[in-house]
Amino acid sequence: MIALDQTAREAGGRIVAALAAAFRDLDLAEEAYAEACARAAAVWPAAPPLDPAAWLYATARRCALDMIRKRNVRGRLAPDAPEPEASAEEILASDARLIPDERLRLIFVCCHPAVAPEARAALTLRLVCGLTVQEIARAFLVAETAMFQRLTRAKKKIAQAGVSFEVPGPEAWPERLAAVLSTLEVAYARAHEDAAGAGTHAGYAREMLGLTAVLAELLPEEPECLAFAATVRFAEARRPARLDADGAMVPLSEQDPRLWNRPLIHEADALLRRAARLNRPGPRQLRAALHGVWCVRRSLAEPPPWSAVLALYDLADRDDPFVRINRAVALAELGGPAVALAEIEALDAARLDDFQPFHAVRADLLARLGRRDEALAAYDRAIALAPGPAERLWLVRRRSDVT
Amino acid sequence: MQYALLIYENEELYRGDNGRALDEIITAHVALAKALEEEGILRGGSGLNTGDTATTLRKSGGQYALHDGPYAEAREQLGGFYLVEVPDLDAAMAVAKRIPLAGDGSVEVRPTTDC
Structure with a gap:
């Protein structure tokens, strides 16, 4: 079912985030989304939707409302009537662009300091990027059951401790941002690993450009945040050159710089310069600079920047x-x-x-x-x-x- | 949501010559309680006497036993608590940061259960 797989990959995170923000309940958002996907698998072959993402979102919202109603039935005499199915008119008018983008909010929830550090990235990957528990378990080198328990515990903590579903105010940023950045880095590393850009992580590699742009805009005075946004751009700029005609990976030093996305590199350079002007060095700026020295190269005829690379690694954490x-x-x-x-x-x-x-x-x-x-x-x-x-x-x- | 803010501090900070520290901290607590009351978020709370005044009842295998002292012999002891009604954990944490502590110490923030 290609349409469903593709829609889930491209819009799944956004749909789950919108549901979580609307209902302030991560489990409900996940369950409702899974139910909507199951219904899509049953219905779409006979009646493909005009806008698959909007269909999934509308159906998942209805499932969530039904689930809330069923939960509330306990202790009451009669349940409310179920939400009516969408009319043909509603289906025609639906538009994925109308799904609110609450991913940033969801990221701050998943990366709240009240959530166990080892669960934050996993939870973000699960909810915002839609990775399966199995994939996340593999990425973190733990057993699937252990990862499942870790995620369950984190969601329970968020629900029961009353973690806010709001983006925190500026006074809380220094504390909250470090957690968000390290979490996004782990998530992006997984996306970047997928050189072909066709695996499950490719969709969110592109989403990461959007997310980091929002973060850089929200936090223009945070150099590490700007540097991370730069790193994602440098790395994504090289994506067109990362595979050869046979589909094999091309290492950085052998990539043809003429295939790199120059406008994206300029964007990254500008972000890195802005970060440097703030005069607060950090490990993310160093990493972005490492990408930057490679991206200066204009063609394979120019020598690779090995000495600059080595000098920068000498400044990095040797542990x-x-x-x-x-x-x-x-x-x-x-x-x-x-x-x-x-x-x-x-x-x-x-x-x-x-x-x-x-x-x-x-x-x-x-x-x-x-x-x-x-x-x-x-x-x-x-x-x-x-x-x-x-x-x-x-x-x-x-x-x-x-x- | 309702949260209990449980204050853990080293009791030595208030003993002997540090009596003045105790007076100061009590004044600060009274002021905080008044402010929280005015903000309409205070639901209860109290200071607790020192751990050496505690008696612990333990039930084990159907038998009760009393022993002298607090539940856990730790460097930092539960010294008091506030009960507050606020929208979420961040708001509870903001109140927790306003709690006066004489030196190093901890405030454990726990949501209460509905029943």
């Missing part, structure tokens, strides 16, 4: 294994694969065993050093962990190049 792995990539170009491999081997391999970039980078360095068998084994591990077909294809190709 972050992702930083260390990426730093090693730059180091390999400047100081040779042996130095870079020594850096990689110094990391806690057991802890990173499920971390695909660790194995991919290690495999490449081993191959360059002529350690064939070890390189092949590392590639096998990376391929097994590849997040999508584009990465897998690229890794398989690299593996076959090992001589």
Whole structure:
């Protein structure tokens, strides 16, 4: 059912957010939306709607009202009459643009400091981005049942503790914003991983442009917020160059900069400059700057900015294994694969065993050093962990190049 | 919604030579209670005497036993509480931040149940 899948991906988060804001009840919003999707699956093949998103929203609203009525029946004699089905006229007049955009509000709910930190990103991914519990569990490397319980506990806490469904006032931003930004970063990292842009996360990669634009507009004096908006733009600008004709991933240094989205890069540059003028450096500005130095490149004829990349990684948090792995990539170009491999081997391999970039980078360095068998084994591990077909294809190709 | 704001503080802050701290904090509590009353959100509350005045009744295996002292022997003890009626958790937190504390301490914000 392509129409339903696509609508759910593109508009699901917005519909759930609008329901949650209207009814101030996350469970109800989720259940009503799921019920509307089930009805769509049954009805759409025979009678496709004019505006699928508007149909889902209207149906989910009706389901929510019915559910509230059923809950209220306990202790009363007769239930109210059910909400009438939409008339043909209503269906014709319905328009997805009329669904209020409450996602920002929902994000602040999901990322409230009263919610357990380990549940915030998961809850945002579930409700705002519509990922399944299974997908989220995989992203956070926990069992599905554990993730389900974590989400259930968080929703119960929000409902019972009376977490507000409002965007907080400016006086609360410093406290509330850090939680929101780190949550969105986790969410965007998942979207960005999906190089093909065709997986379940591609839809919200684009939504993230909208969400970060709203955040940057709401919080023009928050450099980390502007920097995150810049990062999303830099990364999305490169999306057209991230796959080759066969659908394999193209690494950043081999991407043709002429395919990059220049207007989006200019937007990102402007955001990053605004952040820098506020003169309060932070890790997100550093990350945005790393994207920025790559995006200066105009064609493959220009040399890649390895020394700038290495200098920026030297300023980053050395306790972050992702930083260390990426730093090693730059180091390999400047100081040779042996130095870079020594850096990689110094990391806690057991802890990173499920971390695909660790194995991919290690495999490449081993191959360059002529350690064939070890390189092949590392590639096998990376391929097994590849997040999508584009990465897998690229890794398989690299593996076959090992001589 | 109704919330209980439970105040946990180190009682040493108010003992012995710190008697003046106690007087000051009581004055501040009286002022806060009056303000909350005027704002129409105060539903109840009280200060509590120190933990060494507490007697705890414990039921275990159908048997009751009394023991001297508070429920938990912790550095910070429950020293008082407010009961307030506010729209949501953020509003309750805003009240919690207005509660006077003599030094380091905690305010636990708990919604009450309907019944």
